[in-house]
Amino acid sequence: MPSAVRSESFVRQSFPKDTIAQLENLRSRSVFTALKRRELALAEAERMESGEGDRKPLFGLLFAVKDNIDVAGIPTTAACPTFAYMPDRSATVVQRLEQAGAILVGKTNMDQFATGLVGVRSPFGIAPNALRSDLIPGGSSSGSAVAVARGFVDFSLGTDTAGSGRIPAGMNGIVGLKPSLGLISSTGVVPACRTLDTVSIFSRDVETAFRVLQVIAAYDAEDPFSRNVPRPVLEEPKRQPKVGVPPASQRMFFGDDAAEAAFSADLETLQSLGFAVVEVDFEPLHAVARLLYEGPWVAERYAAIRSFIESNPSALLPVTFSVIGPSKNITAVEAFESIYRLKALKRQLEPVLQALDCLAVPTVPRFYRISEIAEEPITYNANLGTYTNFVNLLDLAAITLPVGIRSDGLPSSVTFIGPADSDGLLASLALRVENRPAR
Incomplete structure (x- = not known):
């Protein structure tokens, strides 16, 4: 159109x-x-x-x-x-x-x-x-x-x-x-x-x-989670922005060799555009990611629809109920323990993130087929969140865009991730990649 x-x-x-x-x-x-x-x-x-x-x-x-x-x-x-x-x-x-x-x-x-x-x-x-x-x-x-x-x-x-x-x-x-x-x-x-x-x-x-x-983007007094911050604008990035990436030993693609090779090629593309690619320890980020569904935050999903799920449990799809339903048994003690754990991980990550302009990760670790998800709906769903689940818990911004082509013809995709209110900088970095001269 x-x-x-x-x-x-x-x-x-x-x-x-x-x-x-x-x-x-x-x-x-x-x-x-x-x-x-x-x-x-x-x-x-x-x-x-x-x-x-x-x-x-x-x-x-x-x-x-x-x-x-x-x-x-x-x-x-x-x-x-x-x-x-x-x-x-x-x-x-x-x-x-x-x-x-x-x-x-x-x-x-x-x-x-x-x-x-x-x-x-x-x-x-x-x-x-x-x-x-x-x-x-x-x-x-x-x-x-x-x-x-x-x-x-x-x-x-x-x-x-x-x-x-x-x-x-x-x-x-x-x-x-x-x-x-x-x-x-x-x-x-x-x-x-x-x-x-x-x-x-x-x-x-x-x-x-x-x-x-x-x-x-605008402040809304009706929304208790809204923040009164300046409207985002494109920011001129450094000529050589420093980008943190997972080291090869910590990259997880769950058997998708094409995705693994494509991410390596995408990093070469970033380097050709002036990005300084730096390997950083991603284990603390993966630990944060695990908190999202292994910790108490899934109970927020129960709280969001509590009256409905308690009066109409059979209205939910079985897989949806299997994720949300059990969370009502999470205790306040467990919730506070996880909050403390998240705080500790955030503190551990502060110097790492401050030393970088952003992170760059593969968006999709593996391209799953419908038939595969039908056979293993929970584990494969969790795998997809490997490079996404930690972002919201750490109050980070992100933008994903296609960069290259995999060996099987599917597009490869990279996500730039930065601190809260770095939306303009991340978009500018993405534009540098998107607007690169055609080979």
Whole structure:
């Protein structure tokens, strides 16, 4: 879709009857859970066309949102039909996007209650991976990533607690931006882990993702987790930014030799662009990652839907319940012990991170097939979080983008990770990679 065209005719071209039929088919194929009526989108375009649309920063761009983000008049299900409710007000992020001229297409499929990195835990089916039909789409923001990768929208919103805004991006060969915690309002978003959640952004290029971030980044007094910080801007990186990477002995790819070779090649690409690649001990980061699901933070998922899960336990998919249900038995003592452990690991990591401009990790350690996840749904899901689970617990920002091509033709993807409020710097580093001269 030529997003540079900004007029009502663009929307008319984007929503012809045959396209609506295709989108309806995609809904049945599990990309979308709900679509906005065509006449409503046309009316929005007409209002913008007759007003100040040309001065709106996102005018004419189509977007979709994950089905745990409220849109007035469209049910929010969080991929659980029994949980569904009809919001009379859109989430703050949706309001800001529409005020900026973007046009909503619909809501996208997801792992139920945002619990999973695989994208197969939904009663609405599995959103088809944009690269290869036998591969998982990644989750939990599966439909949001697929909708962007297949070109149905210019950008989309997901959420990210453990990597849900990064793994699907890597699995579909697009950009995924995970903002600093508290930078974007969560008002009108169904929580997973409220202390770790953030709305995330998918797009096909870094510039669009960052432009969207600048529109939706704003303090929200209604959101107790919102922070009043300056709007992110692109920062000029050093000529030789120092990037920390896991040493070869600590890199985990779970038998995916193509992923291992591709990451080594991607590091060579970074070095050719002036990045100073430094190996650092990743064991403390892996220890933090293990805390997310082996520690008490999974109990936040129970707290988020406590009244629902206790009154409707059978409404959850068995795999979702198996992850969330047992966490009600976690004690306060265990919670405090894990908080102390996290604090100690953070202190251990402070000098390491301060000596670097950012970290660079493989986004997806292994490209899993749908059949593999069906055989081993828990362990393989956990493997996918190897390089993502520690980010939110440590209050870090991240952006992932495709860099090279694996030996099997799939894209390789690197994630830049930095401290809170380094969003502008990370985007600038990603732009350096994305805009490198073609060989």
